[in-house]
Amino acid sequence: MSEITIAEALNQALNHEMAIDENVVVMGEDVGVNGGVFRITKGLQERYGAERVMDTPLSETMISGMSIGMAAQGLKPVAEFQFMGFIYPGFDQIISHASRLRNRTRGRLTCPVVYRAPYGSGIHAPEHHSESTEALFAHIPGLRVVIPSSPARAYGLLLASIRDPDPVVFLEPKRLYRMMKQDVPDNGEALPLDQCFVLREGKDVTLVTWGAMIHETRQAAETLEAEGIEAEVIDVATIKPLDIETILKSVQKTGRCVVIHEAARTCGVGAEIVAQISEKGLMDLLAPMQRVTGYDTIMPYNKLEKHYMPSVGRILLAVKTVMEYV
């Protein structure tokens, strides 16, 4: 069997759903002939036609607004925003309508749309191409926010998101698009939404993260292992709704927790995780929790990017801090 990247796994999931469900349509800027700027929708227009794989005019407002009308008619649009930093013109429709249509109509109309966007840093593109603003969406009732971090989870979580009857914001860590390969059978098996994944078990410290930061976090865990510290690594994957139970269970075991995310610290999803642990698991803690995050600055251009991003070193430092308490 051949191994595939996250980018290929996403394409495989889209292809799978388009083949079995004629209501699935793909829409976005350059997603048709060009297959998307990251080629996630490559080959789909050839296979399913321009009506189901729609090259839209250059308007995020149009993409998010129209997707809602299409979904209310029973289609399942998978809408691509070229980069997370360009979602904002379409933000209003997502927040004001997609997330609310079911509630507003007491279940009469629903909005099963997937809003996909590559997010996060690491590709040396101009300003606005490196954003991690998942917390903005996580704050909105009625939305789900899902972030895969491996080819298998990209495939399984995208299938689940397309099949979910409510709107999902699906954020793809673009730095990982082609970084790793995995064997991902095209078996149509979805992964559960609303659930964290324990990627590595350990008894000394819980490292909670998602998206591209999985990479640095796992490296840190390996270094720690060499030093005799067993870190448990949790990929949150669905940051809304948050599966706090899995995280609490881990913290109960380890008594120590470090949350790692690319996004700025203030009101980041890490703040929510830490808050919930202090509400429900404070007595299990042996040390104050730590956050390793992007700074509360504008994301710097790529020359300074590495100073902004949580590094393996910064993660190790935070772990050292929590391990000092005995």
Next chain:
Amino acid sequence: MSVVATFEIGYLRILDEEGHLLETIPDFARDPKTLLTLYRYMILTRRFDAKAVALQRTGQMGTFPSSLGQEAFSVGIGHAIHKEDVFCPYYRDHGAMFLRGVKLSEVLAFWGGDERGSHYTRDKEDFPISIPIATQMLHAAGVAYAIKLRKQKRAVLTACGDGATSKSDFSQAINAAGTWHLPLVLVVNNNQWAISLPRDKQSAAKTLAQKAIAGGFRGLQVDGNDVIAVRHAVAEALDRARDGEGPSLIEAISYRLCDHTTADDASRYVNKEDLKEAWRHEPIIRLRNYLIHQDFITEQYDEEIQQACDHEVEEAVEEYLNTEPQKPESMFDYLYAKLPKTLTEQRNEVMGV
């Protein structure tokens, strides 16, 4: 320099203020029964409005936007659309919504602060009232896309105000409609005001209808106080849409004879003389005059219609006032198809368990 594009915007008016015909009467309007339906719904809308404002003033309802003076627009578009079409209204379209089968009590519930007002017991596909200006026009474009994709012979109608034409959702709906040749009809209730901002401060464009030209399709104006003209132009546009002849934009010229909403005081910015002049053009008298000229209506019958409408409104108010509020936990029950387990705790908190 050579000319590469030119355009013209037509203006349709069939009845003048006195109810005299300025054009040949369209076929649909030869049937007295149809005209009486239009008349009745305009009266119903006006009576409903007055009652809704009164309910708000007496603390029995939330903020309410009246459509006083714009009944021909609302009823005209509501009558033009076919049952199997889809309507994406704005918040001043009550007359049209009534014609779509939305219950008066549901509209009261909506403005009274109860989400069930948009559940629509008798209408399953229309969009609910959308409060963020112009956003509904893109939903309509999406519905129209779905209809086109499925090769159905249906059309979509969406409405907004003159102020809404400044929003990108409006321009993008125009752009989408033209690009995909959608079965979509966009109608603008140009009531001359967007809260306190007059039409000429909204855009330097001579007409709002010409915004369709930028989208590559037809735009026209109608006299928004002439229900026959509105009904005719919109029905024709919807026919074209259903027949695959593409979208239309129709700007109906009217006047907001009321405050913007019950939370507004238009005397702060509307000139009294202008308002008095605008009353001369209001839509109900004009149709009534025509009905009388044609002997389609008698004083007595007119009186009966008014009373029947009042009665219908009273019944709706009764129903509205006697509806039990929703259970507090209902705020969780339509958030997702299935409530995520992380939210049960909060739901229990609201329930006091």
